[in-house]
Amino acid sequence: MRAEREAAAEKLLTRVREIEAGVPWLRPLDVVLRDECVDVRGNHISFFGASPSRRQSMTCRMSAFVIFSTDRHPEDAAAEIHRSFPLPDGLSADGISESLRWDTDERKVAPDVAPKAVRTRVTRRHGEKSLEQLRQENGVLCMWALYGRAYFTVD
Structure with a gap:
């Protein structure tokens, strides 16, 4: 499991x-790397978008x-990213799906958390400032999210 992790x-880095x-x-x-193992027993819909086999008991991703943050309007920044450095449609060759989001009045960006995680390990590159501290210092936050395939499952 260590080699797979x-x-x-x-791949993500x-x-x-x-x-x-x-x-x-x-x-x-900040760059946040989140490693989670989720208890999927009895779930009909997985947090990660695919229904697990009824035999699986844990999935790690x-x-x-x-x-x-950017000085531009987030929609303009996202449009420029899509033109000059497009996000892959669906899964990339490495099995990574991507999304680009930003703060709005209704919803603030935050790394996704699995509701039934039995183990979570978080690594951060740029220190320990909270998202709220980063918002206060930089304004609207944008988040480029990358989701990898399961690297380990327990049946």
């Missing part, structure tokens, strides 16, 4: 580096979240 982390190199004006305020 390390490979999953490396490689993609984060591609994003940072491909969008030169994007300066991450990794996600990465690039938190940034």
Whole structure:
């Protein structure tokens, strides 16, 4: 399981580096890597979007979240990203799906958390400031979310 976890982390971090190199004006305020194992027994719909086999009892996945801010309107920044560095449709060749969101009056961005996680490990690149502290210092936050495939399942 350790080798699979390390490979999953490396795929996500490689993609984060591609994003940072491909969008030169994007300066991450934080990069959060979340490794979670979720109890899926009895669930008909998984937190990760796919219904698990009724025989599975646990699924482990990794996600990465690039938190940034921009001087532009978030919709304009997202449009520029989509033009110059498009997000893949569906899963990439490495099994990563991506989304781009930003703070609105109705909803603030935050890394997703599995409701039935039995184990969670969070690694942060840029320190320990809370999202609220980052908002106070930088204004509207944007989040580029990367979701990896399950790297481990227990039947």
